[in-house]
Amino acid sequence: MKNIKRIAAGVLAAAAVLVPSTARADTPYAQASAKVEADGSVSHSKHITDAWHPSKGTYCLAVDDHVDLDGEVAVHVTPVGLYHTPRSLSVEVGGHPCGWGHGSTITVYSTTTYRGPADTAFYLTVS
Numbered sequence: 001m002k003n004i005k006r007i008a009a010g011v012l013a014a015a016a017v018l019v020p021s022t023a024r025a026d027t028p029y030a031q032a033s034a035k036v037e038a039d040g041s042v043s044h045s046k047h048i049t050d051a052w053h054p055s056k057g058t059y060c061l062a063v064d065d066h067v068d069l070d071g072e073v074a075v076h077v078t079p080v081g082l083y084h085t086p087r088s089l090s091v092e093v094g095g096h097p098c099g100w101g102h103g104s105t106i107t108v109y110s111t112t113t114y115r116g117p118a119d120t121a122f123y124l125t126v127s
Helices: 002-023
Strands: 032-036 042-046 048-055 058-063 075-080 087-093 105-112 121-126
Touching: 032 048, 032 058, 042 048, 058 121, 075 087, 075 105, 105 121
Parallel strands: none
Antiparallel strands: 032 042, 032 121, 048 058, 058 105, 075 121, 087 105
C-alpha cells in the first residue's frame, strides 16, 4: 500500500512540474465560435449574429464586425454526436446558399460518406 501511495505522489509531482509549461503554450485566438445543432439552432456562440438552415445538410452562419473573414483565417468545424453513417463537413466563406460572395457569412456543408446531404450538429471555430 505504501508503494502505491509513493507512486501516486510521484505522478502528481511530475504533473505539477509539467503543467506550467503546457499552460504557457501559444493557442490561436478564436475570432468567433458556435455550437450549432442539427436543426440549425445555435446553443452557444461568440460573435455569431445569425444562423439558418436553408436545406438538408446546409448551414449558414453570419458573423459580426469583430470577425475578419477577408484575411488569412482558419475556419474549423467538428461534428458532434453519433450517427448511423459517418459525416463529412466542409466550409465555404460566403457560399451560394448563404448569399454568394457575401463576406460576413460562413456556409457549412454536411454530407454522408455516400455524398448525400445530412443534418449534423457541429462546433465551428474561426481563428
